Amino acid sequence: xxxxxxxxCRVSRQVSLGTNYYLIELEAPVLAQTVSPGxxxxxxxxxxxxxxxxxxxSIHQVNKHLGLVSFLYKVRGxxxxxxxxxxxxxxxxxxxxxxxxxxxxxxGSKGLLVGAGVGVAPLLFLASELVDRGWELFILMGGRSExxxxxxxxxxxxxxxxxxxxxxxxxxxxxxxxxxxxELEKSSFDRLFSxxxxxxLKGVQGMSKEKGIPAELSLDEWxxxxxxxxxxxxxxxxxxxxxxxxxxxxxxxxxxxxxxx
Amino acid sequence: xxxxxxxxAGIKMENPVMSASGTFGSGVEYDSVFDIGxxxxxxxxxxxxxSKVGNRPPRLCETPAGLLNAVGLQNxxxxxxxxxxxxxxxxxxxxxxxxxxxxxxxxxxxxxEKFSGTGVAGLExxxxxxxxxxxxxxxxxxxxxxAQVVGSVVESTDLPVIVKLTPNVTNIVELARAVAAAGxxxxxxxxxxxxxxxxxxxxxxxLGNVVGxxxxxxxxxxxxxxxxxxxxxxxIPIIGMGGICTGRDALEFILAGASAxxxxxxxxxxxxxxxxxxxxxxxxxxxxxxxxxxxxxGAVWK
Numbered sequence: 001x002x003x004x005x006x007x008x009c010r011v012s013r014q015v016s017l018g019t020n021y022y023l024i025e026l027e028a029p030v031l032a033q034t035v036s037p038g039x040x041x042x043x044x045x046x047x048x049x050x051x052x053x054x055x056x057x058s059i060h061q062v063n064k065h066l067g068l069v070s071f072l073y074k075v076r077g078x079x080x081x082x083x084x085x086x087x088x089x090x091x092x093x094x095x096x097x098x099x100x101x102x103x104x105x106x107x108g109s110k111g112l113l114v115g116a117g118v119g120v121a122p123l124l125f126l127a128s129e130l131v132d133r134g135w136e137l138f139i140l141m142g143g144r145s146e147x148x149x150x151x152x153x154x155x156x157x158x159x160x161x162x163x164x165x166x167x168x169x170x171x172x173x174x175x176x177x178x179x180x181x182x183e184l185e186k187s188s189f190d191r192l193f194s195x196x197x198x199x200x201l202k203g204v205q206g207m208s209k210e211k212g213i214p215a216e217l218s219l220d221e222w223x224x225x226x227x228x229x230x231x232x233x234x235x236x237x238x239x240x241x242x243x244x245x246x247x248x249x250x251x252x253x254x255x256x257x258x259x260x261x
Numbered sequence: 262x263x264x265x266x267x268x269x270a271g272i273k274m275e276n277p278v279m280s281a282s283g284t285f286g287s288g289v290e291y292d293s294v295f296d297i298g299x300x301x302x303x304x305x306x307x308x309x310x311x312s313k314v315g316n317r318p319p320r321l322c323e324t325p326a327g328l329l330n331a332v333g334l335q336n337x338x339x340x341x342x343x344x345x346x347x348x349x350x351x352x353x354x355x356x357x358x359x360x361x362x363x364x365x366x367x368x369x370x371x372x373x374e375k376f377s378g379t380g381v382a383g384l385e386x387x388x389x390x391x392x393x394x395x396x397x398x399x400x401x402x403x404x405x406x407x408a409q410v411v412g413s414v415v416e417s418t419d420l421p422v423i424v425k426l427t428p429n430v431t432n433i434v435e436l437a438r439a440v441a442a443a444g445x446x447x448x449x450x451x452x453x454x455x456x457x458x459x460x461x462x463x464x465x466x467x468l469g470n471v472v473g474x475x476x477x478x479x480x481x482x483x484x485x486x487x488x489x490x491x492x493x494x495x496x497i498p499i500i501g502m503g504g505i506c507t508g509r510d511a512l513e514f515i516l517a518g519a520s521a522x523x524x525x526x527x528x529x530x531x532x533x534x535x536x537x538x539x540x541x542x543x544x545x546x547x548x549x550x551x552x553x554x555x556x557x558x559g560a561v562w563k
Contacts, residue, residue: 003293224529229286232321
């Protein structure tokens with residue numbers, strides 16, 4: 001199968017990861033076989049027509065063998081709140097796989113993953129894929145406080161993890177961008193991979209340019225269709241035109257996009 | 262299976278369910294999701310003479326039972342569309358209607374002429390987009406201006422001309438009468454309602470364009486009312502649209518006087534919406550002993 005499909009998936013488990021963060025695992029055997037790191041799905045997050053739009057969630061983890069796909073998300077509003085109340089055995093509809101993910105076939109052997117808050121979601125699937133391909137990984141995780149550092153132990157299975165929190169409750173006290181600057185001073189990397197708030201992505205973009213290290217950025221934007229039909233989720237490209245985050249992205253080479261905000 | 266077929270101003274469709282402009286891309290985006298060949302007809306995204314980059318983001322904002330958008334007709338321009346996109350759309354084997362969006366009367370004529378002999382089944386004149394600075398709604402609120410645009414396009418093409426009207430007017434019936442008198446072959450009712458959402462934390466508008474067009478179930482009663490009013494005032498067929506998500510929603514429009522319906526925002530809620538709506542229309546006919554769906558058009562007032 002080349003394009004996305006619509007699937008009704010059984011929830012295999014829902015795990016609370018502390019305040020407002022959840023991990024939902026779905027039985028989605030076709031998706032598990034076809035999806036690649038950085039891609040996403042549009043999840044139906046309610047009954048009826050309010051909320052009206054589906055929610056784009058990037059794939060957090062895949063078990064091809066068991067046909068399971070999981071999503072890591074933060075409850076912000078009505079839709080994610082509905083999703084967090086689904087329990088094992090309930091059903092969730094989704095459209096996927098969608099978008100252009102990380103380019104795991106680029107040459108290189110030493111990678112630095114930079115994930116802030118719930119932005120770490122796509123980086124776990126990426127980490128497992130890159131490690132399978134023989135990459136050595138270093139992982140930076142950032143958040144406001146310890147409760148926003150999601151699944152650090154799982155990330156440690158794929159590489160050395162360093163943490164920064166604004167309040168110093170975990171790792172160093174400060175910004176993940178300070179960690180990044182520090183790390184780039186100390187050693188060299190073939191490629192950076194990042195997902196998180198725009199401020200973090202901008203920082204990564206800037207340092208990538210300054211150091212001449214290619215970086216891939218995963219963007220988050222409100223979406224309606226998720227398939228490239230409605231032109232609703234655009235970001236500005238380097239040449240001034242608009243690129244669809246759902247189709248040309250959500251992962252872009254750092255030099256491709258102009259980040260605002 | 263009931264007879265769902267409709268001949269809309271010479272455009273023959275197997276069923277009355279079309280895609281609404283701007284919501285369905287070229288259909289290719291949904292090709293792997295469902296069989297596009299089962300749609301009644303496809304309507305293209307709004308096409309301008311030159312390529313258009315569209316409005317600055319954010320372009321979308323969810324609202325209660327709907328969404329606000331200000332895309333601003335981002336499209337590759339009519340020439341690139343005809344060369345690169347249209348062939349793929351025609352391959353689906355269903356009628357393709359080109360939604361054209363000139364910024365002046367002359368541009369409308371120029372775009373319309375470019376579609377002669379391309380294989381499209383009809384033109385939908387977009388004088389109702391609320392998100393562009395020139396053309397769009399600016400040409401579609403004064404009856405005499407709208408009639409001039411429509412009259413010029415009708416003279417310049419052999420294709421059926423459908424006119425998509427805005428609900429953002431005091432009297433939509435007067436507008437509909439004017440474009441019908443100017444030679445329109447059919448009407449599309451309604452385009453989006455002009456709206457606005459404000460982020461109270463940032464104290465700024467949510468959309469980059471400040472205002473945008475509201476669509477989805479939230480606007481459906483407004484759209485049904487517009488169809489009901491206009492259908493009684495003009496003789497040309499109407500394509501009803503505005504928040505149609507189910508077969509019963511589609512039936513409201515048909516009973517109000519629409520010969521066909523278009524599905525738009527519903528694709529975002531359920532990518533299989535069109536398939537389901539066609540099935541639900543057929544089921545309704547079965548349950549109510551209706552042989553021909555077209556017999557129900559305007560049944561509320563006829």
